Amino acid sequence: MEPTLKFFSGFAPNDLWFMGEAALRTLWISVLSISLGTVLGTLFGWMLYEGRRAAALTLAPVLDVFRSVPLIIQLVLFYNFAPIMGLNLDPFASGTVILTVYTAALVANVARGGIEAVGAPIRRAARSLGMSYWRDLRHVVLPIGGRAVFPSWVGVALGVMKDSALVSVLGYVELLKASQILITRTQEPFLILALAGAFYFALSYPVSRYATHLENRWAQ
Template sequence: MISIFQNYGGLLLQGFWQTILCSLIALFFALIIGSAFAILEVMPNKLVHVIAKAYIELFRNIPLLVITMFFYVVIPMYVAKISGFASGTIGLTLYSSAFIAETVRSGIQSVDPGQMEGARSNGLTFWQSMRYIVLPQAFKYVIPPLGNQFINLIKNSSVLAFVAGFDLMYQGNVIASDSLQSMSAYMCVGVLYLVITLPLSYYMRHLEKKIAA
């Protein structure tokens, strides 16, 4: 492992930052999109509910790699060329947003319905009630599962390796092929993934305890 870090540290570092960048972008947009569809799913309008449910079920039940390859292979054929990094990030965003939507929806439904009724009776619109009353309470309920989704998102970013996204996994494949030290190369990749996910895991536990207290 030490020799791999010494000889291929630059490639590993490049893959490390690509993985972090992809994960942050996907996390940001997946949280926004997922939260929006979670709200749409609990709206009284039946058509809106059906559309939101269809989006969630679609991306929850299609493999991440299929979604990513659609943007990497199909979209360039008919629309415009997309880089491997962009394809992987878009696929990861859409895939993760569906799971985040279900997580946030469960949090919204855990809030006492009287909170929404009280907000509406005081003159707030549905969206204002969601923003100021319901969502702040809902996110407290879903901190642990959201943390798990964030960690899964980071690990799923390895899908970039299939579309030349130059992430950690991609660089690990390059190093394993070049050095003929597959075990050491992938062990280094695993260690760097732990560098990202372990602090996040411990922070989410700390945040959960802090909110509970």
């Protein structure tokens, strides 16, 4: 009674290539949305700081929504809402938009904290030296405040990198989705998950260690 038909084929070297490509896609969508989100979030953070009452009533609640609703729900909602608005976005574009706004919502708080970390006397001193508002922001607030919140920014960025796995819910084949596909075919979940996990770990662990190291050095 030998089985004549085999449904599952083992893990082949070719599949490693498939996973590598998927890992690059994870990397690409993370880098893109973290960079865009950081720029947008810094702008929001500055608006929250300067806008005071007006920003607290308008911008802050909107950003708060993105922090209070699960990312996966945001992704599904936006992916299904875009066609209603007449936009036809593929999973990658929808994922990037939501991840960017999500990053921005998180970075906004970090950035505001950074601006607040720069003492008023330093800023007044900068203005008294004849710096314009923007030069003060660029040459005084950015280096000092940026340094103060750099570790929390790294935390946000790594969090978004890990959360980018959720874009798979829209059908974007990033690393974790690719692993799932391979598991279904090869029935070797342990090996494949270990590979995927090792990739995330190898990316996240050194960066977080380096951020802690910098934090300790700057704290002295």
